[in-house]
Amino acid sequence: MFAPDLDLPQSTLRVSALHAFAYCDRLFYLEEVEELYTQDAAVFAGRRLHAELEKQEGEDWEELFLESDRLGLRGKVDALRTRDGHIIPYEHKRGRSARDDRKQPEPWDSDRLQILAYAYLLEHSLGVTIPEGRIRYHADNVLIKVPVTDTGRQEVQQAIARARALRESPRRPPVTTNERLCTRCSLAPVCLPEEARLAHDREWQPVRLFPKDDDREVLHVLEPGTRVGRSSEQLKITRRDRPDELLPVRQIAQVVLHSFAQISTQALHLCAEHDIGVHFLSGGGRFVGSFDPRQGSIQRRIRQYAALSDPDTGLRLAKQLVLCRGKGQRKFLMRGRKGAAEEALLTQTIARMKAMLPQIENATSLAELLGIEGNLAALYFGALPHLLGEAVPAEMRFSGRNRRPPKDRFNALLSFGYALLLKDVMNAILAVGLEPALGFYHQPRTQAPPLALDLMEIFRVLLVDMPVVASINRHQWEVQADFEIRGEQVWLSDAGRAKFIELYERRKQESWKHPVTGYSLTYRRLLELEVRLLEKEWNGEGGLFAQLVLR
Numbered sequence: 001m002f003a004p005d006l007d008l009p010q011s012t013l014r015v016s017a018l019h020a021f022a023y024c025d026r027l028f029y030l031e032e033v034e035e036l037y038t039q040d041a042a043v044f045a046g047r048r049l050h051a052e053l054e055k056q057e058g059e060d061w062e063e064l065f066l067e068s069d070r071l072g073l074r075g076k077v078d079a080l081r082t083r084d085g086h087i088i089p090y091e092h093k094r095g096r097s098a099r100d101d102r103k104q105p106e107p108w109d110s111d112r113l114q115i116l117a118y119a120y121l122l123e124h125s126l127g128v129t130i131p132e133g134r135i136r137y138h139a140d141n142v143l144i145k146v147p148v149t150d151t152g153r154q155e156v157q158q159a160i161a162r163a164r165a166l167r168e169s170p171r172r173p174p175v176t177t178n179e180r181l182c183t184r185c186s187l188a189p190v191c192l193p194e195e196a197r198l199a200h201d202r203e204w205q206p207v208r209l210f211p212k213d214d215d216r217e218v219l220h221v222l223e224p225g226t227r228v229g230r231s232s233e234q235l236k237i238t239r240r241d242r243p244d245e246l247l248p249v250r251q252i253a254q255v256v257l258h259s260f261a262q263i264s265t266q267a268l269h270l271c272a273e274h275d276i277g278v279h280f281l282s283g284g285g286r287f288v289g290s291f292d293p294r295q296g297s298i299q300r301r302i303r304q305y306a307a308l309s310d311p312d313t314g315l316r317l318a319k320q321l322v323l324c325r326g327k328g329q330r331k332f333l334m335r336g337r338k339g340a341a342e343e344a345l346l347t348q349t350i351a352r353m354k355a356m357l358p359q360i361e362n363a364t365s366l367a368e369l370l371g372i373e374g375n376l377a378a379l380y381f382g383a384l385p386h387l388l389g390e391a392v393p394a395e396m397r398f399s400g401r402n403r404r405p406p407k408d409r410f411n412a413l414l415s416f417g418y419a420l421l422l423k424d425v426m427n428a429i430l431a432v433g434l435e436p437a438l439g440f441y442h443q444p445r446t447q448a449p450p451l452a453l454d455l456m457e458i459f460r461v462l463l464v465d466m467p468v469v470a471s472i473n474r475h476q477w478e479v480q481a482d483f484e485i486r487g488e489q490v491w492l493s494d495a496g497r498a499k500f501i502e503l504y505e506r507r508k509q510e511s512w513k514h515p516v517t518g519y520s521l522t523y524r525r526l527l528e529l530e531v532r533l534l535e536k537e538w539n540g541e542g543g544l545f546a547q548l549v550l551r
């Protein structure tokens with residue numbers, strides 16, 4: 001994660017930032033102003049080769065850290081050679097060089113500006129003249145010499161002035177018109193240029209630049225008395241009566257501690273260093289909270305605050321959300337209607353929901369919207385029991401939604417599923433860098449952060465209701481062993497929770513074609529995409545949020 005260099009005056013620019021600026025001004029803005037980064041370190045690979053490469057060549061390379069207040073530039077020149085009495089800065093690139101009209105190698109514009117900036121910085125700092133810089137492209141094994149001329153120095157100066165002005169701007173620049181740049185851009189998964197183009201042109205057919213899946217594991221620690229510690233760059237899981245388990249931290253996406261499982265300070269530090277969210281669920285399956293060091297930049301939070309403080313924006317987004325959830329609930333009932341014992345009743349409910357959905361657009365306040373949502377939910381949960389097949393035992397049936405605490409097995413499954421979903425939505429919000437406490441629909445009445453409650457609405461049917469109904473119809477639950485009943489309250493037993501987690505995590509790994517962007521992603525990636533699309537709503541690239549409706 002980018003750590004601000006507190007020792008340096010903020011007015012100087014890093015040469016690498018100037019390189020980003022020359023590549024795409026939006027890339028510069030995202031990195032320098034919004035401090036955006038991707039979770040996947042691998043996407044950063046390739047922008048620059050590191051010192052090892054130079055060392056491999058068995059040459060004497062020098063390394064210098066330089067800063068010039070007068071030039072407004074700083075940077076580490078880590079590949080420096082002396083040739084014929086002149087100092088020559090080198091830049092190594094993993095990829096191929098550009099080619100001119102005659103197919104001759106030439107540097108990419110951003111690489112050229114970067115090596116000129118290093119040369120100019122050296123001249124300013126050391127009081128020498130640098131005749132040229134060199135760029136080596138390793139993929140096609142080409143070495144290009146870039147002469148350092150007055151025109152080149154002027155270019156650097158002008159780029160610094162423009163980049164500094166952009167750094168002060170409150171507005172994120174639009175996506176580049178050169179789409180090819182985006183396919184190689186490390187920040188494409190957070191910039192979402194194709195989705196921005198789609199937002200402006202509904203005929204646009206976006207290419208997926210957002211990773212389809214995240215193959216890291218969500219580590220659930222269920223057994224009370226289990227301890228998560230640290231062993232070097234690994235998490236060490238110590239369970240009673242079992243050998244310790246070691247998991248490389250790079251394979252972990254989240255740590256979820258259920259009940260009274262423990263985690264050490266050292267393990268928390270390791271998770272913080274690797275941007276791994278640590279989440280806590282109570283023994284009763286309630287989401288307790290998260291330890292997550294990821295913070296969005298203040299610029300982005302100010303924009304979120306400004307947008308969501310506007311009642312009209314809040315109402316507009318809330319309508320999209322309620323419509324998305326209502327449509328999804330109705331579609332789910334439609335899917336299960338055929339052949340159901342109460343087909344006529346389901347048909348009636350589906351028709352009533354259809355008649356009610358247009359009321360959402362006409363709502364003039366959040367209170368009115370809440371009323372419509374409540375009516376839709378009453379219809380949906382009134383009909384949901386009829387999606388259970390005739391062979392489902394009476395113990396697994398239910399007659400409507402109840403919670404805090406759940407009073408039947410079906411509701412116990414739903415409640416635990418919604419707690420896991422809340423945790424995942426929180427994780428996605430924190431990964432993106434928004435403020436979870438600032439939502440637009442739910443009011444801050446409970447412990448749960450309103451924005452997370454808002455976003456959950458999009459996924460309740462897809463990630464919880466559907467797998468719960470399907471698993472009951474498949475007779476996957478043991479009515480005794482998987483549940484604990486205390487008086488009127490019903491909870492999942494340890495075995496039941498383990499079984500549910502498996503079901504839920506498997507569901508998250510399934511791919512689904514996004515109905516608007518047209519590309520497929522796993523549900524776990526869709527959670528993050530949805531948060532990013534929400535942010536686009538107040539960045540002038542809106543219209544794609546809350547469109548995830550079952551077909």
Ligand code: SF4
Nearest residue numbers: 024027176182185191
């Ligand atoms: S993805 Fe494209 S528009 Fe976005 S920062 Fe990268 S190059 Fe610029």
